[in-house]
Amino acid sequence: MIAVSSPHSLVNSRLLEILACPKDKGNLFYVADEEMLYNPRLQMRYEVRQGIPVMLIDEATIVNQVEHERIMAKVAQLNLKPTF
Known part of the structure; x- marks a missing residue:
């Protein structure tokens, strides 16, 4: 089961089990209270x-190193598991 940090905009857990980044085909972290899926590699x-992942590369946001570290600290703190 995929851990989530809050029920703001819950994505179906079965979908999370198979969801991959469209750019590198790798797994993602679902941070529910920030309503995002995160690819730490890229x-x-x-x-x-509204519970629907927007998996369009053109609409993704590339975060800076400070934001990356903040997100990864949250992932670790909440013990979030990657998709698939």
Whole structure:
């Protein structure tokens, strides 16, 4: 089961089990309270809107190193598991 940090915009857990980054095909971290899926390898965040992941590369945001470290600290603190 994929851990989530809050029920703001919950993505279906079965979907999370198979969801991959469209750019590098790797796994993602779902940070529910920030309504995003995060790819730490590429430092890309994908929005989740009303429970629906927006997995369009053109709409993803590349985060800077400070933001990457903040997100990864949160992932570690909440013990979030990657998709698939």
